[in-house]
Amino acid sequence: MILLHHVLSIFLFEFSVLQMPQVRFTYALKRFFPHLQDGRIDASSLMETLHHVDRQYPGLKSYILDEQGRLRKHVQIYLDGEPIRDRETLGDPIGPETEIYLMQALSGG
Amino acid sequence: MQSESHSHFSSEELARYSRHIIIPEFGLAGQQALKNARVLIIGSGGLGSPSLLYLAAAGVGHIGIVDFDTVDDSNLQRQVLFTTEDIGKSKAYQAQQRLQALNPHIDITVHELRLDSQNARELIRGYDVVADGTDNFPTRYLVNDACVLEDRVNVYASIFQFEGQVSVFNYLYPDGTRGPNYRDIFPEPPPPGLVPNCSEGGVLGVLPGIIGSMQALEVIKVITGVGEPLAGKLFLFDAASFHTRFLKIRKNEALTINELIDYQQFCGLDKPELPVPEITVQELDNWRKNGVDFQLIDVREPYEFAIAEIGGELMPVGQISSFLPFISTDRKVVIHCRSGVRSARAIRELQNLQPFDNLYNLKGGIIAWSQEIDQQIPQY
Structure with missing residues (x-):
């Protein structure tokens, strides 16, 4: 019975983790944040997600957002492959299974 | 984009292009479209090297090369157009010599100049398709805007370290409308210093080989009408993980480009930096x-x-x-x-x-x- 409870707890924990939005980063961001890794974040909004990510990788939020909290013009955020619409306040809704992809312009040739 | 005008293929040309011509979807019509095409390659460096080699080999009839730079020893790890003996020589002229040796049936024009707001539109107007392989943001925005103003397709590629991006901007759809351009993804450039270039951050030598070849592929597809060009989408390639991704580009109808501007100023590069001791x-x-x-x-x-x-x-x-x-x-x-x-x-x-x-x-x-x-x- 204890074993069953234990297995059930692990399953429920893993299921709850899988129900969190997944954040992925373009490789080029590792230039300034070398330890950057994709992962799931327990957040219900895009801004909350960035707060969490910034705690893990200090400075990342200010790289992505300007002083007024708007998305910088050389950065893009995609939600399940679609570019966000609200670059001013990042109000695009996210769900528990949303893939959030952060990428930026490259200039090399 | 296949042209109606015709020129004749010599028996040498037919033998050279036979592997194209026997592809049913490509055929003589595709090869003829390549022969009739005028393609401007901006930058003959990491991306320009493979794209120029493949476009010249494929038989693009007229290729323009824009580059004011000379070959440096740090170029040779990826810029496969050049050899050790080319160090210190003009990239554009060395490229012309190499490409002419590869394919004597095509014309190559060298534009050994720095592209700017004064010369860009006139230069681009003389070509059907542009391929942007430059290495800095001011020129990328300049090329984009000039292509929009001159109604030219801009086959875009960029690279950094292990990552590459490819897209076809300002594509002309059969209904006469134009596809999204660079500013629809990135309306403005980053502040100076926020996004390093390859000379600061490095690039894996083989990466521009892959991405530049994709750029040549898209140029060929745009010219011949064969296949589906990468319009309205941005393709990303991460060489470290081999992950690829297509991102949708939404056209911003509110965004208009009316004239060329001062792109150094636009990118914040016109202000003299304060001297330091x-x-x-x-x-x-x-x-x-x-x-x-x-x-x-x-x-x-x-x-x-x-x-x-x-x-x-x-x-x-x-x-x-x-x-x-x-x-x-x-x-x-x-x-x-x-x-x-x-x-x-x-x-x-x-x-x-x-x-x-x-x-x-x-x-x-x-x-x-x-x-x-x-x-x-x-x-x-």
């Missing part, structure tokens, strides 16, 4: 020999430090503010990087955080130290 490598050498008490800080990345170092404390420029408590205020501090650019930036950032008056930039960086003081220190 400097010392030469000879002065630094004398300080060391005379036992002057100073702190030496190296603001390069750890992997650069592993290649060559001159005894500095490693504090990478990207995290310089976090090292503030470790920077002396009661003695001279010399800050260096590879060539002196990043260390000057680090000094400006530190001076913004705290009123330092004891920071000195090492002029010419570790490269100058290697050239003038200690040739045992490797240059990279």
